[in-house]
Amino acid sequence: MKTLQYKSPSVKGTIKVPGDKSISHRSIMFGAIAEGTTKVTGFLKGDDCLATIDCFRKMGVQITENGDEILIEGKGFSGLKEPEEVLYTGNSGTTTRLLLGILAGRPFHSVVTGDESIAKRPMNRVTDPLREMGARIDGRDDGNLTPLSIRGGALHAFRYELPVASAQLKSALILAGLQSEEDTIIVEPQKTRDHTEKMIRHFGGNIKREGSTITVSGHQSFKAKHVQVPGDISSAAFFLTAAAVTKNSSLLLKKVGINDTRTGIIEVLKQMNADFEVTPVNHDEEPIGEISIKSSKLNACTVDGDLIPKLIDEIPIIALLATQANGKTVIKDAEELKVKETNRIDAVVEELKKLGADIEATDDGMIIQGPTQLTGAETDSRGDHRIGMMLAVASLITNGEVHIKNPECISVSYPEFFEDLESVTS
Ligand code: S3P
Numbered sequence: 001m002k003t004l005q006y007k008s009p010s011v012k013g014t015i016k017v018p019g020d021k022s023i024s025h026r027s028i029m030f031g032a033i034a035e036g037t038t039k040v041t042g043f044l045k046g047d048d049c050l051a052t053i054d055c056f057r058k059m060g061v062q063i064t065e066n067g068d069e070i071l072i073e074g075k076g077f078s079g080l081k082e083p084e085e086v087l088y089t090g091n092s093g094t095t096t097r098l099l100l101g102i103l104a105g106r107p108f109h110s111v112v113t114g115d116e117s118i119a120k121r122p123m124n125r126v127t128d129p130l131r132e133m134g135a136r137i138d139g140r141d142d143g144n145l146t147p148l149s150i151r152g153g154a155l156h157a158f159r160y161e162l163p164v165a166s167a168q169l170k171s172a173l174i175l176a177g178l179q180s181e182e183d184t185i186i187v188e189p190q191k192t193r194d195h196t197e198k199m200i201r202h203f204g205g206n207i208k209r210e211g212s213t214i215t216v217s218g219h220q221s222f223k224a225k226h227v228q229v230p231g232d233i234s235s236a237a238f239f240l241t242a243a244a245v246t247k248n249s250s251l252l253l254k255k256v257g258i259n260d261t262r263t264g265i266i267e268v269l270k271q272m273n274a275d276f277e278v279t280p281v282n283h284d285e286e287p288i289g290e291i292s293i294k295s296s297k298l299n300a301c302t303v304d305g306d307l308i309p310k311l312i313d314e315i316p317i318i319a320l321l322a323t324q325a326n327g328k329t330v331i332k333d334a335e336e337l338k339v340k341e342t343n344r345i346d347a348v349v350e351e352l353k354k355l356g357a358d359i360e361a362t363d364d365g366m367i368i369q370g371p372t373q374l375t376g377a378e379t380d381s382r383g384d385h386r387i388g389m390m391l392a393v394a395s396l397i398t399n400g401e402v403h404i405k406n407p408e409c410i411s412v413s414y415p416e417f418f419e420d421l422e423s424v425t426s
Helices: 021-033 047-058 093-103 124-133 167-177 195-202 233-245 264-271 305-310 312-323 335-339 344-354 385-397 407-412 417-424
Strands: 002-004 012-015 034-041 062-066 069-075 109-113 136-139 145-151 158-161 184-187 207-210 213-216 226-228 250-257 276-280 288-294 327-331 358-362 365-370 374-380 398-405
Touching: 002 385, 012 417, 021 034, 021 047, 021 062, 021 069, 021 093, 021 167, 021 195, 021 226, 047 062, 047 093, 047 407, 093 109, 093 124, 093 145, 093 167, 124 136, 124 158, 124 167, 158 167, 167 184, 167 195, 167 213, 195 207, 233 250, 233 264, 233 288, 233 312, 233 385, 233 417, 264 276, 264 305, 264 312, 305 312, 312 327, 312 335, 312 344, 312 358, 312 365, 312 385, 335 344, 344 358, 344 365, 344 374, 344 385, 374 385, 385 398, 385 407, 385 417, 407 417
Parallel strands: 012 250, 034 226, 158 184, 374 398
Antiparallel strands: 002 398, 034 069, 062 069, 109 145, 136 145, 184 213, 207 213, 250 288, 276 288, 327 365, 358 365
């Protein structure tokens, strides 16, 4: 249990949030399937990404830490060996689903399992199309739930319209497609984060996109590269909110990834009339910027449609922002929240209600009426890192203590979260 109490704090100074989780996972995966030594700087040493490292080590890939750098000795797809042990993916949906795509094309047997949250998350969105491509996969609920057993091998030509906008699903099929005999064609219903596509180009491979159609050719090989992981905008979102909702605040966030498939939170801050500025600082494959933000007088807004995949992980903290915005904020088209680390519609609504928020769940999102003075209460992260961080940020504006059950889960994506929060609050 963590107890937090702040008395009218301000959020001030400069902060550099840890590396992007999605990019960190992919840096290990591409480092492992490339040939040569890949160096990764800015890697997120959170539990999720450490689980990815562990899985690749179990497939014979040498991965070492050298101070702040991670070194991966890649030997191509064919360098991956049949693991002697179960591949344990912890709490990480990205590790589980992307790994399935890689394993689908490998001519060996493996077993993938994760923690109790992963055990409840749907895997058939990935296992069904991978089976159609030619992989043999089995598991509980006819291959929908972990533990999953995979016997990979030759994969054939495949065209698939994704039934849900999911970067994990898209990436799993791309990773299988890279090993296929022929072309793989994937059609996305809405644009989702494109880190896998960018990583392919960075490592010298090719992938085409025309409108919503992605084409990947098979039998690709990659050359080792240096990957510089930008700060995670999904982690930055907690500090952007902390500064916007507290008085006399002024915060500078350095080296944040501002890939436009991830910047939905910036669009929401704009719509809410927040006082902030984004300054791009490079023009690399993965763009990086600085964001400065001050205490803001917020207006309610509507969050829906194509914006949802660009901020899917930020909805818990956007709900908190909305409790401080003037008017009715409506979040819709976000059914996917029900199959995240927790059912995030229920978790956000029930936990924020404990703090006195005026918030109601809907079938595909939530409706929040603001502004509301929040009050202290006993809350529960429910083992979901983003719920835990949202509740910690909420404690900055409650009158009374906020107790958070199971705060340890925050180490999944942000091991130094409480230290960083402490360092910018006064
Ligand atoms: C991720 C994709 C998203 C996101 C998750 C990371 C990725 O999941 O919620 O935190 O790295 O590809 P979905 O693909 O299930 O939407």
